[in-house]
Amino acid sequence: METHLHAPGPVEEPLARLLLEDPTRLDTHFADPGGVAAVMPRLVTVSVTATVAHALALAVVGHQLDHHDILARTLELSQAYGLGFFGAQVAALPSAWFYALLAGIRQPAWRVAGEAMRAHATTSMVLLGLLPVWFAGALGATWLDQGHYLPLISMGAGALGLALPFLAGLAGTRALYGAFRRQVAERRRDPEAARSPAPLLLVLAWALLFTTMAPVGVAHFLGGL
Amino acid sequence: MRPAELLVVYLLVGLAVAVAMVRAHHPGALQAVALWPLYLPGLLAAVAPPVAVPAERGDPRVDAAVDTLAEALRAWEGLPGEVDPDASLRAARKGLTALVRRVADLDHLLQAPGADLAQLRAELATTPDAAWPAVAARIVSLERLMGLRDQSVLDLERGLAGLADLTARVHVARFTGATGGDVAVQLAALAAAVDSAAEIRRLGVG
Numbered sequence: 001m002e003t004h005l006h007a008p009g010p011v012e013e014p015l016a017r018l019l020l021e022d023p024t025r026l027d028t029h030f031a032d033p034g035g036v037a038a039v040m041p042r043l044v045t046v047s048v049t050a051t052v053a054h055a056l057a058l059a060v061v062g063h064q065l066d067h068h069d070i071l072a073r074t075l076e077l078s079q080a081y082g083l084g085f086f087g088a089q090v091a092a093l094p095s096a097w098f099y100a101l102l103a104g105i106r107q108p109a110w111r112v113a114g115e116a117m118r119a120h121a122t123t124s125m126v127l128l129g130l131l132p133v134w135f136a137g138a139l140g141a142t143w144l145d146q147g148h149y150l151p152l153i154s155m156g157a158g159a160l161g162l163a164l165p166f167l168a169g170l171a172g173t174r175a176l177y178g179a180f181r182r183q184v185a186e187r188r189r190d191p192e193a194a195r196s197p198a199p200l201l202l203v204l205a206w207a208l209l210f211t212t213m214a215p216v217g218v219a220h221f222l223g224g225l
Numbered sequence: 226m227r228p229a230e231l232l233v234v235y236l237l238v239g240l241a242v243a244v245a246m247v248r249a250h251h252p253g254a255l256q257a258v259a260l261w262p263l264y265l266p267g268l269l270a271a272v273a274p275p276v277a278v279p280a281e282r283g284d285p286r287v288d289a290a291v292d293t294l295a296e297a298l299r300a301w302e303g304l305p306g307e308v309d310p311d312a313s314l315r316a317a318r319k320g321l322t323a324l325v326r327r328v329a330d331l332d333h334l335l336q337a338p339g340a341d342l343a344q345l346r347a348e349l350a351t352t353p354d355a356a357w358p359a360v361a362a363r364i365v366s367l368e369r370l371m372g373l374r375d376q377s378v379l380d381l382e383r384g385l386a387g388l389a390d391l392t393a394r395v396h397v398a399r400f401t402g403a404t405g406g407d408v409a410v411q412l413a414a415l416a417a418a419v420d421s422a423a424e425i426r427r428l429g430v431g
Binding site for chain 1: 269
């Protein structure tokens with residue numbers, strides 16, 4: 001694989017292409033701290049946008065049921081999900097560095113932070129794609145509930161909405177696994193390493209760690225607000 | 226510390242990181258106020274001073290090989306920006322030194338009293354039946370150690386040859402003006418390797 005030899009300038013390519021269509025192009029930006037610094041603001045922006053959009057969608061759907069203030073509820077949910085996910089991500093960063101070491105590659109801290117943000121941004125991108133579908137379905141379900149026809153459907157739709165970021169997180173986990181495996185294959189240049197299940201197992205362990213901490217964080221911040 | 230106080234401290238640190246990012250011309254300073262744990266590693270990597278190669282000396286062949294590579298890298302004006310030559314040279318020296326030490330340790334073991342294979346084989350012929358398995362096991366272990374020693378010597382030669390080859394390719398890249406992508410990849414792999422000895426051995430395999 002050709003290596004980008006010079007620190008890249010501003011990232012001009014569409015983020016959707018970098019995250020979803022051809023993630024190997026983002027690898028070249030992640031090869032040095034300057035590249036990570038150049039792309040990080042865009043990754044954070046898409047993550048924050050998805051968090052707010054998700055919170056707004058939940059608030060609008062919830063308003064159909066209990067008529068609370070949409071703006072206040074949006075702020076509450078944005079803070080809870082944002083802080084919960086961010087806290088879990090920061091807490092899991094050292095584990096990601098350690099797991100990379102177990103796979104035989106020494107990843108600098110800036111690369112670990114970049115890859116974690118890449119996974120989060122990929123999740124956010126997928127979430128933004130899923131939200132309109134869920135929103136339409138959930139609004140329909142709450143309309144049915146107001147007719148007291150099938151309240152379980154609206155409850156299920158609500159629960160699905162709360163869990164949507166975690167479902168979208170499967171895409172983020174896959175992105176992290178792909179990035180991790182490419183690094184192992186590139187750094188070790190060993191056919192055995194390329195076939196090793198270590199990257200998959202370690203990413204699954206990291207994902208389990210994140211998925212355990214994130215809901216606890218979200219519930220904590222939701223309960224405390 | 227109460228949550229409000231903790232939040233204030235967190236934001237103050239974020240503010241400091243943001244100011245540092247502005248001074249270092251890094252984008253995303255505003256986001257860094259709230260998300261500084263994600264931005265701090267990149268900022269520290271960007272401002273950290275280069276670490277000098279330690280002056281420790283060891284095996285003359287290793288020193289010569291590493292010094293030759295260091296000289297070639299210093300002379301290469303087109304050295305890719307992402308390559309950290311100090312880290313690569315440190316890893317190369319560490320890996321080769323580990324291999325030299327391994328050979329020396331095995332040589333020391335094989336020169337110890339009671340490690341004479343011919344003597345043990347002669348002893349086997351005259352050993353009583355009860356002690357025969359123990360002597361035979363010693364011979365097997367000794368043969369394994371000799372095999373390990375031969376393999377270690379081969380690995381060391383491979384590593385030295387691989388480093389010489391890498392040096393030659395640096396010169397080729399320098400004089401042809403090529404980008405040297407494959408050289409950059411190998412130097413980065415050396416710097417990133419957890420097991421430097423294994424990585425240096427791999428250089429010579431090709």
